Amino acid sequence: VNRHDTHRRLLARCDELKGREAERLRAHLLVCDACRELARGYDVQDAMLRPLGQIRPPPALRDAVLASIDRREETNKEPRHTPPAGRLRTWFLGGVVAASVVIAGAFGATSLLDRGSPPSVQMALAKKGYTLLFSRAPAPIGRNVAKQIALAFFPGRVSGVRLARVLNGRAPAFGPGGRLCWMISIVPPDGPLLTQPGNTWLDAASAQGRALPRTGYLVVFVDAKRGTFVLASSADSA
Amino acid sequence: VSGHDVSVAGIDGVHLSDSATSRDVLVDLMNRYEQPLSGYLSVLLSDRDAVRDCAQETFLRAYEHLERGKAVNGQWLYKVARNKAIDHIRHLRRVRTAVDTLETLDWTQPGESERIAAVRRTLAQLSPDDREILYLFIVDKFETAEIGAMLGIRAGAVRVRLFRARERFRALHQKDRS
Numbered sequence: 296v297n298r299h300d301t302h303r304r305l306l307a308r309c310d311e312l313k314g315r316e317a318e319r320l321r322a323h324l325l326v327c328d329a330c331r332e333l334a335r336g337y338d339v340q341d342a343m344l345r346p347l348g349q350i351r352p353p354p355a356l357r358d359a360v361l362a363s364i365d366r367r368e369e370t371n372k373e374p375r376h377t378p379p380a381g382r383l384r385t386w387f388l389g390g391v392v393a394a395s396v397v398i399a400g401a402f403g404a405t406s407l408l409d410r411g412s413p414p415s416v417q418m419a420l421a422k423k424g425y426t427l428l429f430s431r432a433p434a435p436i437g438r439n440v441a442k443q444i445a446l447a448f449f450p451g452r453v454s455g456v457r458l459a460r461v462l463n464g465r466a467p468a469f470g471p472g473g474r475l476c477w478m479i480s481i482v483p484p485d486g487p488l489l490t491q492p493g494n495t496w497l498d499a500a501s502a503q504g505r506a507l508p509r510t511g512y513l514v515v516f517v518d519a520k521r522g523t524f525v526l527a528s529s530a531d532s533a
Numbered sequence: 534v535s536g537h538d539v540s541v542a543g544i545d546g547v548h549l550s551d552s553a554t555s556r557d558v559l560v561d562l563m564n565r566y567e568q569p570l571s572g573y574l575s576v577l578l579s580d581r582d583a584v585r586d587c588a589q590e591t592f593l594r595a596y597e598h599l600e601r602g603k604a605v606n607g608q609w610l611y612k613v614a615r616n617k618a619i620d621h622i623r624h625l626r627r628v629r630t631a632v633d634t635l636e637t638l639d640w641t642q643p644g645e646s647e648r649i650a651a652v653r654r655t656l657a658q659l660s661p662d663d664r665e666i667l668y669l670f671i672v673d674k675f676e677t678a679e680i681g682a683m684l685g686i687r688a689g690a691v692r693v694r695l696f697r698a699r700e701r702f703r704a705l706h707q708k709d710r711s
Contacts, residue, residue, distance in 0.1 A: 353585035
């Protein structure tokens, strides 16, 4: 690196130069046409790039972050709050869930005892034709976001979140290659689950006149790319 | 939510009172960094949904950090945002084998001028490392030592990279103009 190159490197970061370095560069620029030209070029470069910093933040970013935090704080205050059915109905009627919303596998009382044990959930889903390939890869929709989506519907009742590629040849919603989803275990409340007033299932697939589970797991899947709930399974009564 | 003894340093130092909650601190951080962090992520990532998700996860992570009584500053935010972006890019690389999104940077802001769009197109021809270092030094005005701390490399290495990135950008810009 010759002396000229040294000054060119200093020029590249002249905004941060202080003291002796800045003085040395100033003295060189007085006598070097090529470096003066380069300095002008870098000034132009700076002027071109700086407007990139004026980018507008993504819309609703702040609202989404603060809403997540508010929900989290609310959840901490009321850990086992059951959402009123009317509110749930409003969410649904208002089109909060854009894609198909069908919930959930509910499993026997014994499953509750080994809460958090993936094999029991996996086995129960396997009986319904599901294959879960658990993954630790990052997903477009992050774990926290998926969790917050679930918490919006099940405040204080999310017990576990795992990423999985979900396959089911019998369920077209999962496609031939499966679908990357966050599998979210919901702790069942004492009262009704995701139901309409009158204690019936909201979704047609899970209805079929079955009794509602009062114990066991409720598992929902959140699409890891779109953030929407996707079909999981019809429910077994406890 | 407990109060914090917070000293938020970064581009501009911020000192909040001891009674500030994590939420207060986060709002202050968002006031300062929502825009620059989005800009930074937009230079690394190829679509605005990814920018939004990474920014959102970064601020949520900051909140969790604050809740544990730890301090958060600008450098910390950039570091987390960068890691989120890298995770996202790695994931996309696995999912999409045909297109390396690191090399494509084609989104523009609604209403963005043609001049800025042209700058983006030139930037898109650079490597992500070059884009990142130019953005951090020129747009966000971090010093090379600060950038080194964020990227986990020495300040000397940052200076070399910066010089080379500037030269490559200059050459591309001249080529585009001609």
